[in-house]
Amino acid sequence: MALILPFLLGMINFAMQRAVLESGHPALGRMPWFVHKLGGRIALGSEFAILLAAMLMVGTGAMWAGWVYAGYTAVNAVAVWLIVTRRV
Template identity: 60%
Template structure:
């Protein structure tokens, strides 16, 4: 069950990340150079590595990565909402 939850949260993190990168917000344009390297693919690769690490830990029977990934997704959602709605 934990693997399914982390996977679904990972899919939503990718969508949030891509939406924030493509929002056209001035903050996204002033990000460090490595964020925009290869059209933002480096940032998405980092997102993938976090998802992979969480999935591997959950598959070994650990429960804490699920809660950590839930918290990470919640922070991503708040950050993406702030960027997309231009409240920041």
């Protein structure tokens, strides 16, 4: 039951990551060439690794990892909002 929260937050993080990649923000043009060549798969792979680590830790009883992942999601949400609305 405790794994549901990180899983749902992970889906939200993936959606936010995709929104940033598709936003066309000028900062994306400053990313290394291989990020563009792979279509953002490196960013999504990193997001998956973070989600997997959080779920593994929560699955073994480290409930604090779920709260840390929730905080990570909140910080991501603010950053995505700033990027997508072109405030930065």
